[in-house]
Amino acid sequence: MLQIIMKEITSTQNTYIKQLVQLKEKSRERKKSGLFLIEGIREVTLAIKGGFELETILFYPELFSEQQLSNLTLSDISTIEISKDVYEKLAYRETTEGILAVAKSKNHDINDLEFNTKIPLVLIAEAPEKPGNIGAILRTADAANVDAVIIANPKTDLYNPNIIRSSVGCVFTNTIATGNTNEIIEFLKSKNINIYCAALQASVEYHTQDFTKPTAIIVGTEATGLSDEWLKNSTQNIIIPMQGEIDSMNVSVAAGILIFEAKRQRDFK
Template sequence: MSTKLITSTQNPIIRQLTQLKDKSRERRKTGLFLIEGIREISLALKGNYELETILFYPELFSEEALNNLDAKCVNIIEISKEVYQKIAYRETTEGILAVAKSKNHDITNLRLNTKTPLVLVAEAPEKPGNIGAILRTADAANVDAVIIANPKTDLYNPNIIRSSVGCVFTNKIATGNTSEIIGFLKENHINVYCAALQASIEYHTQDFNDSTAIVVGTEAIGLSNEWLENSTQNIIIPMQGEIDSMNVSVAAGILIFEAKRQRGFL
């Protein structure tokens, strides 16, 4: 294995990686992003992401472990402790990072391979932690796709990668504006069930065995009127406490797993 050594935090390569870590604009401009951790890198490879560079700090991640990683990438770079601390973003340290090429997630590229797909749609989620949790739920339920309408942050934000525990790489994900996504769902004859307070009935009374999209909005403002106007049926999770909403990722999990239960997977 041929490796390059970088010990200075002022090296141009390291400065670019710092930009990739910190700035969404840089990730969009270059089409590259940073992955940290062996599990996340392994899931990216499983999801057929192309790695451009692997960087490792040998005191935490050995060359032997690197050789065991089935990664076909061009550049292998050994880095010093100072460089690793500069570009790492996780509190736990594993000593390995990778630079990967992003994918095109436009809704026009989404293909559903089942006759009665189960899709999770999230409109305008803002918090990376919530997006990551939604992706973990989607992975656990093995939904056919996750669609993000009007995204407020890019999918390769380090906090999304971290909070999704790498599920951002293994889920089938598409993005677009609300109108485009509604058009896609109609074109594919997918029933739209919107989690909303208005004109809603309890979620467990609905039949989710046919092609189904579960649509959730933000906790603060819920779903836009365009979704409510195009809903097959608005659904609600009955609550017995003082509040009328819950964390979006929790709500998504309840609704998705009810659909899975009805489909005989639980």
């Protein structure tokens, strides 16, 4: 049960609110402080369930009541009632539930990644840039309950509000690691994980491969595909047969097809 340690802020010119606006808008500030904003009851709830440490909760009582606040399963935490103006200044979405939280980011270093199984299934995306694609990949990974998502050469920080929003909170439900391509390849080899690269070159149809062993499925961007380093170290390049005029599809769609084939094989093993 949350003990409400009540404060109130009504001015958008408040120094703390200005700091939160910086967290909302600037990746540099998120990385420097190790803090980020979460918006929405589902997202806040998933963050709590995912073991994220919340520093402060802010709520607009017209949309989110003290009773709802008291129902959150948390230890004592700083809680701030905010005005409509402050809420609208901080809120990223036009329609939301009147609650925000300031949370501490987690460590996502690839060298600290551990698995709870001997046959992990890992989804890896190299250099994804669009928050919407990253969010969709995280939703797919959550739906398939993969053992980890790894972002190689990340170009967008994980706590970008657009990623949190587009992932519908799945940034909090997945085990996520980041690193450069070489670090990740070295990590996979050290764990004897097979590397399956989604690529056009020297590829076989994805459903012909055995994904019941330790498996990493790697997808690249639609524009550039995967780097040569991945292709050099691939156990096997795989391809989704295309029956139309184009030779590629959205990266999150491709990831979903490949991951769920691996899940299908494992479910029927």
